[in-house]
Amino acid sequence: HRLCSTxxxxxxxxxxxxxxxxxxxxxxxxGSIKAQSLSAVVAATSLGDDNSVSLLLAGYxxxxxxxxxxxxxxxxxxxxxxVADSEKFANPLAEPWAKLVQLVQQKGGYSHVIATSGSFxxxxxxxxxxxxxxxxxxxxxxxxxxxxxxxxxxAGNALCTVRxxxxxxxxxxxxxxxxPVPPLAADSKSNGAPISHVDLSTLDEDSIGKSRxxxxxxxxxxxxxxxxxxxxxxxxxxxxxxxxxxxLEKLAEKLGAAVGATRAxxxxxxxxxxxxxxxxxxxxxPDLYMAFGVSGAIQHLAGxxxxxxxxxxxxxxxxxxxxxxxxxxxxxxxxVIPELLxxxxxx
Ligand code: FAD
Numbered sequence: 385h386r387l388c389s390t391x392x393x394x395x396x397x398x399x400x401x402x403x404x405x406x407x408x409x410x411x412x413x414x415g416s417i418k419a420q421s422l423s424a425v426v427a428a429t430s431l432g433d434d435n436s437v438s439l440l441l442a443g444y445x446x447x448x449x450x451x452x453x454x455x456x457x458x459x460x461x462x463x464x465x466x467v468a469d470s471e472k473f474a475n476p477l478a479e480p481w482a483k484l485v486q487l488v489q490q491k492g493g494y495s496h497v498i499a500t501s502g503s504f505x506x507x508x509x510x511x512x513x514x515x516x517x518x519x520x521x522x523x524x525x526x527x528x529x530x531x532x533x534x535x536x537x538x539a540g541n542a543l544c545t546v547r548x549x550x551x552x553x554x555x556x557x558x559x560x561x562x563x564p565v566p567p568l569a570a571d572s573k574s575n576g577a578p579i580s581h582v583d584l585s586t587l588d589e590d591s592i593g594k595s596r597x598x599x600x601x602x603x604x605x606x607x608x609x610x611x612x613x614x615x616x617x618x619x620x621x622x623x624x625x626x627x628x629x630x631x632l633e634k635l636a637e638k639l640g641a642a643v644g645a646t647r648a649x650x651x652x653x654x655x656x657x658x659x660x661x662x663x664x665x666x667x668x669x670p671d672l673y674m675a676f677g678v679s680g681a682i683q684h685l686a687g688x689x690x691x692x693x694x695x696x697x698x699x700x701x702x703x704x705x706x707x708x709x710x711x712x713x714x715x716x717x718x719x720v721i722p723e724l725l726x727x728x729x730x731x
Contacts, residue, residue: 404432404530407466407492407553408439409485409499409508411476415450417441419612420500422459423560428498429461430527436463438492440582442473442484456577459565468582475597476504480587482511487587489516494553495530501557501667502611513555520555521548525562530554539663540686560611561669561690602658606637610659613642615672616691618661620684621648622677622698622717629654631721632676638728644668646684662687676717680705 406428410421417439428437439462441452452467466488472480485508489497497512499505501523513520526534531548533556548554610616617636623629629643636643644661645654661668663686673691678684680696680703688694689708696709697720706712713720 404428404435404495405492406431406435406437406496406498407485407488407494408437408462409481409497409505409512410439410441410455411500411502411504412441412443412448412451412455415447415454417451417455417458419565420502420560422565423563424498424500424505424558425459425461426563426565427524427527427556427558428496431496431530435461437461438464438466438494439577440466440468440485440488442468442470442481444469444471444474448473452579456579457575462577464577465579466582467579468584470584470587472584472587475600476507477595477597478507478511479595481508482515483587484582484584485509485512486515487584488582489553497553497555499557500560502560505557509555509557516553516555518550518553518555520557521546522557524556524558527556527558536686539682540689541682559667561667608640608642610642610644610661610666610668613668614670615639615641615674616644616661616668616670616688617641617674617676618644618646618678618688619649619654619676620646620678621652623649623654624677626654628718631725634725635674635721635728638725638730641672641674642670644688646678646681675705675709676721678705679703680708 408424408428411418425437428435439455441448441455448467448469452465455462456465468484485497499509510520521533523535524533525536532545534543534545537544617632617639619629619632632643643659645659647660647662649655650657650660661684663683665687667687669690671692673688673694675696677698685708694709695711696705697713697715697717698705699714699716701714
């Protein structure tokens with residue numbers, strides 16, 4: 385379904401301009417810009433023909449500067465890289481970041497501000513929008529010009545076309561899975577956008593806000609990141625225990641895949657919350673999604689139904705997962721997974 389929301393007649397003129405200038409709020413890790421943030425650059429290119437894209441990177445120290453240098457040459461659409469280097473940005477706390485976006489926006493007067501809708505963007509962009517007194521448009525899956533966007537509603541069961549009629553800037557979070565980054569031809573690589581440092585002298589001392597960074601705990605794994613993996617192997621409540629999830633981990637290792645889980649599996653304590661796929665978890669769209677012991681609840685489908693090939697194994701022939709599966713096997717996963725482990729060669 386596609387719903388149309390037209391703006392009220394008294395708001396028919398929008399202030400977001402046709403020639404866009406966009407600020408992309410980007411994430412970096414280990415001295416490189418994250419692949420998801422490049423999707424926000426791809427989304428920005430659909431905002432207008434003569435759109436100039438500035439990339440904002442914040443952090444502290446040498447890995448930030450390395451990321452800025454790499455970012456400057458990673459996409460021809462990036463016309464400048466803005467660097468905010470301060471101890472305040474050493475950890476990803478939303479408050480100082482939101483203040484930074486406000487500061488940079490007020491100096492640069494951008495028509496659009498974009499971040500991807502991962503936990504980073506979802507945390508920062510709405511706060512920055514509140515500081516700038518505008519309403520963000522979230523979870524955008526299609527950009528049709530500077531003011532018209534498509535976003536899912538009702539847990540992804542309908543798509544809604546919205547027109548932004550508010551003041552500048554128009555602030556968007558975009559789904560990285562909807563804006564894949566095409567491999568760049570060698571001759572279209574950027575020669576290097578200029579890098580400038582943001583003057584942080586006017587940033588309030590109290591911009592740290594009320595939150596305090598305690599620690600980052602993350603699974604130290606060789607497997608690919610769930611959000612950008614080409615293959616995802618997901619387990620549901622049907623796996624029955626944390627111990628049984630180890631079978632899936634082994635399968636993921638053999639396939640070079642990321643492991644995902646349903647909320648029921650997370651709530652039962654089989655796996656940590658960061659593996660949850662779905663409406664309230666991660667949104668994924670890999671080339672191959674394999675679901676074992678997953679019923680296919682609407683909230684789970686919302687996070688994976690755009691995968692290119694879906695394979696489901698469930699012992700209940702009526703499980704709703706089979707309605708979205710390209711290949712379905714009605715079978716006991718405790719027989720199927722060991723068989724797959726035996727048949728797939730060691731990596
Ligand atoms: P179940 O529904 O219990 O299904 C288990 C399946 O395993 C069954 O189909 C069963 O036939 C099969 N099975 C059992 N044993 C075997 C076996 N031996 N071999 C083969 N198959 C077997 N869920 C998410 O996943 N992600 C979300 O982000 C999410 N967000 C939510 C947000 C809200 C507001 C709400 C209300 C719910 C949300 N949920 C989410 C929960 C969702 O509604 C379902 O409860 C959940 O997805 C079910 O997980 P499941 O498929 O693992 O478990």
